Amino acid sequence: xxxxxxxxxxxxxxxxxxxxxxxxxxxxxxxxxxxxxxxxxxxxxxxxxxxxxxxxxxxxxxxxxxxxxxxxxxxxxxxxxxxxxxxxxxxxxxxxxxxxxxxxxxxxxxxxxxxxxxxxxxxxxxxxxxxxxxxxxxxxxxxxxxxxxxxxxxxxxxxxxxxxxxxxxxxxxxxxxxxxxxxxxxxxxxxxxxxxxxx
Numbered sequence: 001x002x003x004x005x006x007x008x009x010x011x012x013x014x015x016x017x018x019x020x021x022x023x024x025x026x027x028x029x030x031x032x033x034x035x036x037x038x039x040x041x042x043x044x045x046x047x048x049x050x051x052x053x054x055x056x057x058x059x060x061x062x063x064x065x066x067x068x069x070x071x072x073x074x075x076x077x078x079x080x081x082x083x084x085x086x087x088x089x090x091x092x093x094x095x096x097x098x099x100x101x102x103x104x105x106x107x108x109x110x111x112x113x114x115x116x117x118x119x120x121x122x123x124x125x126x127x128x129x130x131x132x133x134x135x136x137x138x139x140x141x142x143x144x145x146x147x148x149x150x151x152x153x154x155x156x157x158x159x160x161x162x163x164x165x166x167x168x169x170x171x172x173x174x175x176x177x178x179x180x181x182x183x184x185x186x187x188x189x190x191x192x193x194x195x196x197x198x199x
Contacts, residue, residue, distance in 0.1 A: 020059070
């Protein structure tokens with residue numbers, strides 16, 4: 001390797017590894033895998049590695065030579081931190097300003113939300129219990145209905161929240177299927193059918 005060709009150590013010594021850390025990590029991994037390959041593959045990978053390191057060094061040096069944009073003073077929040085702070089302040093202001101009918105505040109909505117969650121858990125439990133009681137008694141071990149009921153029972157034991165979410169999705173899919181079903185066409189009256197059959 002000539003002195004003009006960059007190496008990982010020389011790039012790291014220049015501080016160029018901070019220019020694009022993901023791309024630099026790719027170069028490190030490629031260099032680490034190189035010795036384990038066969039000589040023919042090593043030759044191909046070595047050429048790729050050298051080309052990639054030269055390109056990386058050129059990009060890093062070009063970025064270093066460009067004048068930096070005016071940076072924020074030390075201790076000032078970044079743009080993302082400022083945006084997050086602004087959004088949080090607006091959410092707090094909205095929560096303080098919004099009042100429901102009867103003077104109920106937004107904090108009361110949290111209790112309504114919790115009540116809805118508890119109610120949906122109870123509803124899911126009842127749906128599964130009813131489905132299990134209505135299940136086939138003498139079905140074989142590979143009966144689809146019995147397998148579905150068994151999976152619902154296991155879901156209820158392992159993760160009631162997932163069961164509630166799953167049943168909610170199934171209700172939505174059932175509703176979409178019913179909404180997409182075309183209404184049955186009304187049959188034509190005999191007189192119209194005869195007229196429409198004429199050429």
